[in-house]
Amino acid sequence: MIRLNGVFKQFGNLEVLKDISLHVREGEKITIIGPSGSGKSTLIRCINALEMPTSGEVFLNGEPLLASNRTGMVRMYCAMVFQQFNLYPHMTAMQNITLAPVKLQKKSKTEAEELAWHYLDVVGLRDKANAYPSTLSGGQQQRIAIARALATRQKILLFDEPTSALDPEMVQEVLDVMIRLSKESITMIVVTHEMGFARQVADRVIFLDNGVLVEEAPPQDFFANPKNERTRAFLSKILH
Amino acid sequence: MGGPFSLRRWARLFADYTLFLEGLGVTLLVAVLALFLALVLGVIFGLFSTSSFKSLRAVSRVYVEFFQNTPLVIQIFFVYNALPYIGIRMHEFLIGVLCVGVYHGAYVAEVVRAGITSIPKGQWEAARSQGFSYVQAMQYIILPQTVTIVLPPLGNQAVNLIKNTSVLALIAGGDLMYRADSWASNGTLSYGPAYVVTGALYFLLCFPLVKWVRAHELRIKDRDTRQHAAARAGA
Ligand SMILES: Nc1ncnc2c1ncn2[C@@H]1O[C@H](COP(=O)(O)OP(=O)(O)OP(=O)(O)O)[C@@H](O)[C@H]1O
Ligand SMILES: [Mg+2]
Numbered sequence: 104m105i106r107l108n109g110v111f112k113q114f115g116n117l118e119v120l121k122d123i124s125l126h127v128r129e130g131e132k133i134t135i136i137g138p139s140g141s142g143k144s145t146l147i148r149c150i151n152a153l154e155m156p157t158s159g160e161v162f163l164n165g166e167p168l169l170a171s172n173r174t175g176m177v178r179m180y181c182a183m184v185f186q187q188f189n190l191y192p193h194m195t196a197m198q199n200i201t202l203a204p205v206k207l208q209k210k211s212k213t214e215a216e217e218l219a220w221h222y223l224d225v226v227g228l229r230d231k232a233n234a235y236p237s238t239l240s241g242g243q244q245q246r247i248a249i250a251r252a253l254a255t256r257q258k259i260l261l262f263d264e265p266t267s268a269l270d271p272e273m274v275q276e277v278l279d280v281m282i283r284l285s286k287e288s289i290t291m292i293v294v295t296h297e298m299g300f301a302r303q304v305a306d307r308v309i310f311l312d313n314g315v316l317v318e319e320a321p322p323q324d325f326f327a328n329p330k331n332e333r334t335r336a337f338l339s340k341i342l343h
Numbered sequence: 344m345g346g347p348f349s350l351r352r353w354a355r356l357f358a359d360y361t362l363f364l365e366g367l368g369v370t371l372l373v374a375v376l377a378l379f380l381a382l383v384l385g386v387i388f389g390l391f392s393t394s395s396f397k398s399l400r401a402v403s404r405v406y407v408e409f410f411q412n413t414p415l416v417i418q419i420f421f422v423y424n425a426l427p428y429i430g431i432r433m434h435e436f437l438i439g440v441l442c443v444g445v446y447h448g449a450y451v452a453e454v455v456r457a458g459i460t461s462i463p464k465g466q467w468e469a470a471r472s473q474g475f476s477y478v479q480a481m482q483y484i485i486l487p488q489t490v491t492i493v494l495p496p497l498g499n500q501a502v503n504l505i506k507n508t509s510v511l512a513l514i515a516g517g518d519l520m521y522r523a524d525s526w527a528s529n530g531t532l533s534y535g536p537a538y539v540v541t542g543a544l545y546f547l548l549c550f551p552l553v554k555w556v557r558a559h560e561l562r563i564k565d566r567d568t569r570q571h572a573a574a575r576a577g578a
Contacts, residue, residue, distance in 0.1 A: 151472050178474025189469035193488050202483060203473040255473065 110159035242273030366522030380444030385451020410449035
C-alpha cells in the first residue's frame, strides 16, 4: 500500500530523514516512535505530500507520489489526524466532516451527512454535530477530527501524535476510538508516545532516531528484546 | 454682508440645497465604485503577496509600496494634468474612481495579506491533507476565516476612502466638496456655512461605518471569550 525507497529529506542544511525505506501492506497498523526531533512527523508528512522528499521515492498503491500529482493522490488515498486537531473553526462538526466528501468526492449533501452521522457514532459524538470546534473540549475536537478523516473513507490514515496535545484525562477517550479503528481494514500509521497503545494495536513498531530507521519489529519482540543499542537506550528512558 | 455665519448666508445655502445633494450623490457614487475597485484590487494583490511565486509577491510589493508612499493628490494631478499630454484624457468622475480605488486598493491588499497570514498554518495543512487544491483551500477554508478578521480594518479603509474622495474637488470633479467650495466662492462667499454643512454630510456617511466597525470588533472579541469559556466548561 505504501512504499518508501531511500527517502532523504533536508531542510536547508539539516538532514532530517536519512535513507528511509519502508513497506507497509494494506491494512497494516504501524506505530512510529522516537525521540523529539528524530523526524517522525516529517516521515509521515512525506506520505501525504505535506513534505516532498529531497530524494528517494514514495509510492501509494503502486503509484509514484510526485509534486505534479500530489493533490489527486492525497485526495484518493490519504487522511490525516494532527496533534493540534486543525478542525475548521468556522464550521460546525457536521460541516467539518462533510466538506471533503461533498466538495472533493462529489457526494450529495444527504449522502455525506448520512456518512457523517455514522462516523459521529463511531467516535461517540452524535450530540455534538452542530457544535463549533471552539465549544468542544480537546478530546472531543480530536474525535471530530478523526470522524472527519474517516468520512472520506481513505485507505491510509495517518496520525501525528494525536493525544500529545490533550489533557491527561482526555487521552483515553481518543485512544479508545483508535483502538476500535484498528480492528478495521484501514492502513494506519501512528506516531505516538503511547507505548501501551503501540503494544496493543501495532503490527509493527518502528523506531526512528536522528532521521535513521533504526529498528522495526512486531511489538512483542520490539519491547521484549530490542536489538539495537539506541532502541534499548530509548526504551529504558521512557519505560523506566 | 454680516458675519461669516450670518442668518442670510444660511438662508442662501438652504435655498441652493439641491446643489449640495447632487454633490453628495456624486461623492457617494465615486465612493461606492472606488470601494468596489479597491476591494477587487486588494483581494487580487493580497492573494499575490501570500502566493508561493516570488514574481507575484514582487508585483504586489511594488504596487503596495508605490501607492502607499506617494500622496493621492499627486496621483490624481498626474492623471488629470500630465496624462493628457500623451493622449490619455478621462472624465473627472472616472479619474476619481480610478485614482481613489487604486490608491486604497494598496491598503486593502495589505489588510487582506495580514488577514490571510493570520490563519494558522495547521488550517492549510488540514486542507491539503484532505486533498484540497490551493484554490479550493483558499475558497472553502482560508478566505471564509479571513473575512471576519478583515472586516473591521476594511471598514476603516472605507471611511478613509469616503473622506479621500474629496480630492476630486481639486480637479473640479463635481463631488460634494467641490460643489460646496464653488458654491461658496461663486459670489455667495458663504464659506462658513458651506464647509460646516459639507463636513456634517461627510460625518453622516462615515460615523455609522465607524460605529459598525467598533461593534463588529466587540462582537468578535465577545464571541472568542464566550467560546473559550464554553470550551473550558466542557473540558
Ligand atoms: N519546515 C521545516 N523547516 C525547517 N526545519 C524543520 C521543518 N520541519 C521540521 N524541521 C526540523 O526537522 C527535525 C525533525 O522534525 P520532526 O517534526 O519531523 O521531528 P519529530 O520526530 O516529529 O519530533 P517531535 O516528537 O518533537 O514531534 C527537527 O529538528 C525540526 O526542527
Ligand atoms: Mg512531530
